[in-house]
Amino acid sequence: MRLGLRGGNGAGPTPPQDSRDRAEQRMLRLIRRHVRDRHVLDAMRAVPRDEFVPAGLRHRAFEDGALPIGGGQTISQPLIVAMMTEAAALDGGERVLEVGTGSGYQAAVLAHVAREVVTVERVGALRRRARATLRRLGIHNARCLSAGAVLGAPADGPFDAIVVTAAAPDVPETLVGQLADGGRLVIPVGRRTEQELLVIARRGERLRRRSLGGCRFVPLLGEGGFADKGG
DSSP states (O other), rough: OOOOOOOOOOOOOOOOHHHHHHHHHHHHHHHHHOOOOHHHHHHHHHHGGGGSSOOGGGGEEESSOOOETTTEEEEEOOOHHHHHHHHHHOSSOEEEEOOOTSSSHHHHHHHHHEEEEEEEESSSSHHHHHHHHHHTTOOEEEEEEESSSSSOOGGGEEEEEEEOOSSBBBHHHHHHTTTTEEEEEEEEOOOSSSSSEEEEEEEEEEEEEEEEEOOOOOBBTTSSSSSOOOO
């Protein structure tokens, strides 16, 4: 199954309310065919995806595809957001780390299911915009932090779940070290051009892997990721 590809540009008008509602219902029907966790389905209904999309692209907000948000990044397709949230196996009491805030949409969905979300972003303009959007929507259990020299947020760990929205060449040991015993790490791993979406479950010092299928994400840069070709 081909999952979210992040990148591109576009623009267009904001749709009327009835058109918006029909598009949202189509999105939710598609997600229900692949996702069973009712908490995740509730979150996907509750979080307005179009609030996280640039105004010129809101007519496409509920398409099952990635959309550009600036800074060379995108908001991931809604199905993969739902699948990654389900793979984190949350029941409401967890502390979750997201690596790669982007638009803030994945953080908002996670915050609807988890007790607390810490999300880190390296692009300052995206981080500030995401923080403002979350605040405007009244989502107060998600904290947007600047990505530091060390991958993740080690000072805030350990976390019950970690969701990474950029591809790594391998599972970063730094993130495994921030995962609580019994926790889950959801991360795309592979080459820059194509990856496999993995769920890593930690039991003591043992890690169990399972795959959710093939995917394409922008690369994770810096520690645990790929070299920044831009220098």
